[in-house]
Amino acid sequence: MCGIVGIYLKSKKFEKDLGKMLSGMLINMESRGPDSAGFAIYKKEKKEEFKYSICINNLAFEKFKKGITGKIKFTTILKNSDHVILSSKEKPKKVLDILNEFKGVSLVGYGKSIEIFKQIGNPKDVVKKFNLENFSGTHGIGHTRMATESAITTDGSHPYSTGSDECLVHNGSLSNHNNLRRNLTKKGINFKSDNDTEVAAGYISNHLSSKKNLKETLMSGLGDLDGFYTFITGTRKGFAIVRDEIACKPAVVAETKDYVAIASEFQAMAHLPGVNMAKIFEPEPGVVYSWGN
Amino acid sequence: MKLDLRKLKLRKVNETLQSIDQKRNNKSYTILNPEGNHAICAGLTDDIDVTIKGHVGYYCGGMNQNANITVEGNVGTGVAENMMSGKIHVKGNASQSAGATAHGGFLVIDGDASSRCGISMKGIDIVVKGSVGHMSAFMAQSGNLVVCGDAGEALGDSLYETDIYIKGRVKSLGADCIEKKMDNKHLKKLDKLLKKAKLDKLKSKDFKRYGSARKLYNFKIDNVSNY
Numbered sequence: 001m002c003g004i005v006g007i008y009l010k011s012k013k014f015e016k017d018l019g020k021m022l023s024g025m026l027i028n029m030e031s032r033g034p035d036s037a038g039f040a041i042y043k044k045e046k047k048e049e050f051k052y053s054i055c056i057n058n059l060a061f062e063k064f065k066k067g068i069t070g071k072i073k074f075t076t077i078l079k080n081s082d083h084v085i086l087s088s089k090e091k092p093k094k095v096l097d098i099l100n101e102f103k104g105v106s107l108v109g110y111g112k113s114i115e116i117f118k119q120i121g122n123p124k125d126v127v128k129k130f131n132l133e134n135f136s137g138t139h140g141i142g143h144t145r146m147a148t149e150s151a152i153t154t155d156g157s158h159p160y161s162t163g164s165d166e167c168l169v170h171n172g173s174l175s176n177h178n179n180l181r182r183n184l185t186k187k188g189i190n191f192k193s194d195n196d197t198e199v200a201a202g203y204i205s206n207h208l209s210s211k212k213n214l215k216e217t218l219m220s221g222l223g224d225l226d227g228f229y230t231f232i233t234g235t236r237k238g239f240a241i242v243r244d245e246i247a248c249k250p251a252v253v254a255e256t257k258d259y260v261a262i263a264s265e266f267q268a269m270a271h272l273p274g275v276n277m278a279k280i281f282e283p284e285p286g287v288v289y290s291w292g293n
Numbered sequence: 294m295k296l297d298l299r300k301l302k303l304r305k306v307n308e309t310l311q312s313i314d315q316k317r318n319n320k321s322y323t324i325l326n327p328e329g330n331h332a333i334c335a336g337l338t339d340d341i342d343v344t345i346k347g348h349v350g351y352y353c354g355g356m357n358q359n360a361n362i363t364v365e366g367n368v369g370t371g372v373a374e375n376m377m378s379g380k381i382h383v384k385g386n387a388s389q390s391a392g393a394t395a396h397g398g399f400l401v402i403d404g405d406a407s408s409r410c411g412i413s414m415k416g417i418d419i420v421v422k423g424s425v426g427h428m429s430a431f432m433a434q435s436g437n438l439v440v441c442g443d444a445g446e447a448l449g450d451s452l453y454e455t456d457i458y459i460k461g462r463v464k465s466l467g468a469d470c471i472e473k474k475m476d477n478k479h480l481k482k483l484d485k486l487l488k489k490a491k492l493d494k495l496k497s498k499d500f501k502r503y504g505s506a507r508k509l510y511n512f513k514i515d516n517v518s519n520y
Contacts, residue, residue: 247408247427250370250388266348266369267329276347280367282388282407285427 002158002171003029004251005269006141006232006262008239008291013258014273019135021272023127025261026142028268030123032171033144036157037126038108038118040167040234041140045112049075050164052086052095053109053116055154064105071098081129083108083117092164106155106192111165113138113236118157139292141234143169155193162189162198163205165236170197171264172229172249180224200225204233218242218288230283232262238292247285254278260291297325303333310360313339329369334362337379351388354381357398373400376417389426392419395436401490408445411438414455420490430457431467439486441495449503453510457503458483460495469509475502 005025009015019041026037056064061079068074072095074088088095092110099107109116117130123144127133143158150156159167174180177196180203185191189202203225207217214235221231222245230249232241241262243251254261254269256278261269269275283289296306310322324345327333331350334343337360345353348366355374364372367385376395383391386404393409395417402419408426411419416436424442431447433455443461450467456479457470466472475498483497 247389252369252388265329265350266367267331267350270328270348276366280348281386285408 001032001146003032003144003264003268004142004158004169004171004230004232004262005029005264006139006169006234006239006241008139008260009258010256010260010291011258015138016136018137018140019132021259021261022135022140022142023132024271025263025268026123026127026132026144028271029142029144029264032264033146034122035147035152036118036120036145036154037123037143038116038145038157038159038169039127039130039132039140039142040109040114040116040159040161041135041137042113042165042234042236043115043137045236046087047112048089049087050089050092050095050110050112051115052088052099052107053114053161054084054086054099054105055108055119056082056084056105057154058082059104064102067102068098080117080131082119083130085115100190108154109159109161109167111161111236114161114165114167114234116159116161116167118143118159119154120152120157139234139239141167141169141232141239149173150193150195153193156195158197159234160195160198160201162191162201163208165234166201166205166208167234168197168201168204169232170200170229171251172227172244174200174225174227174229176226196227200229200231208235214238214240215288215290218290222286230264238290240288240290241283242288243283243285245286251283252280253283253289254280294319294321295323295325298328298330298333299326303330307332307335310334310337310341310343313341315339327366331369334360337362340379348385354379357381367404372402373398373417376400386423387421391421392417397436399489405442411436411455414438418486418489420486420492422490422492424461427464428467430455430470433457437482437486439483439490439500441492449505451509452505454505456482458486458497458500459503460500463501463503466503469506470503471506473502473504475500 076087078085158169161167174196177199230243230251322343327347329350335355340359344363350369352371354362358377360379363382373381374393376398378398380399383402387406389408391406400419402421405423410425410429412431414433420439427445430449434453439458444463447467449470480497
């Protein structure tokens with residue numbers, strides 16, 4: 001199963017409420033995914049800085065901070081439960097190399113505006129743990145997981161991010177992910193888990209880095225990614241949704257003048273302001289819908 | 294009588310509607326704040342009128358017998374699934390598998406229905422005022438599917454004896470589904486269904502009829518070596 005949700009704000013009206021809106025959606029989608037939950041929030045970017053979302057697991061924050069000081073020049077380091085948001089003006093490659101070698105922590109995403117938090121546990125608890133309600137931002141996507149093809153771990157949780165400011169959530173399963181993973185590894189993309197969605201995220205990042213836009217990338221994904229899926233992908237400027245051509249995995253879109261909301265089921269968005277007056281539709285199979293990109 | 298799903302649990306609402314005392318109870322009900330809940334009005338057996346004010350989730354009116362249900366909004370997957378009799382009127386759009394496996398009754402959808410509308414239908418009459426998605430009437434066995442808009446890919450794949458009437462374009466026909474001649478009896482039957490759906494202005498002669506070529510499910514002696 002799994003539940004996927006997303007909100008893209010078309011106006012500034014709800015920027016302060018973004019976390020609250022997304023939080024209600026995730027909690028409602030517990031019925032589709034009680035094993036783990038996660039979310040990516042896009043905030044206004046700081047031009048020269050990159051933010052790194054790091055899960056420090058059981059490592060004490062002070063110990064991590066001490067370990068990283070001197071190795072990476074950072075401007076701020078903020079703790080949020082077992083995650084840390086580190087901001088730095090250094091080049092991403094250097095920072096990523098250091099973080100990837102740092103034992104006991106895992107980088108869950110990075111970019112100029114994205115912050116990602118994900119953890120095992122009931123969506124209600126995960127949302128509370130990271131205080132999602134207090135987040136503001138321009139758009140966000142989230143996921144509640146019912147684990148099928150890989151273990152219930154932080155690395156097995158969504159959203160997946162394999163490129164700057166890119167993230168992906170997925171409801172479904174891919175059947176050709178092992179082959180794709182081998183091909184993408186040869187192209188220099190690193191994978192942390194055996195998870196199929198991580199491969200799809202890598203595929204998207206690889207295409208985006210070769211100057212294809214998100215819509216083109218997802219269109220070619222329809223031919224290359226074999227399996228069942230509804231994907232929501234986020235980029236710095238917006239997000240997109242695509243369903244495979246069989247379209248067994250559900251999705252509903254509600255669009256008002258202020259926002260676009262996507263969820264696996266309508267009930268996840270029933271609490272959103274003005275949703276009963278929204279234009280509500282089901283994305284057609286094999287069609288890419290995007291906003292803000 | 295009003296039943297508010299913000300105040301009452303779904304189970305309580307369904308129980309109330311499932312245990313009607315025909316002599317004492319009200320016969321007209323309104324459900325408020327459905328908020329996308331699943332299985333609203335599932336398993337009703339009495340001749341009552343229920344109006345749902347808003348969008349509902351999966352399997353609305355599933356297994357319905359006798360009840361007349363109106364949804365003033367969109368419905369999720371499997372509206373009227375396995376309906377036996379009665380009527381369900383959806384004023385918005387329907388998600389996939391509308392009227393799946395239903396044995397009888399009447400389902401009207403004012404908007405569009407997505408994929409697999411009428412999958413494995415077994416006697417229900419479905420009228421969709423908009424269009425239907427891919428694989429509609431897949432393995433449909435009996436009853437009628439009327440679509441006033443277009444039909445998606447693989448219409449009527451592996452079809453048995455359901456009659457399909459489409460006014461608009463058909464993207465493609467599924468295995469063993471063919472266009473068939475519209476006889477007088479079909480025109481009459483279609484007129485009756487259109488009238489029942491309050492679509493008197495539409496003319497049955499503007500529709501095309503599709504049905505089974507009966508090559509897939511009838512045993513042919515030529516194929517004996519394949520078994």
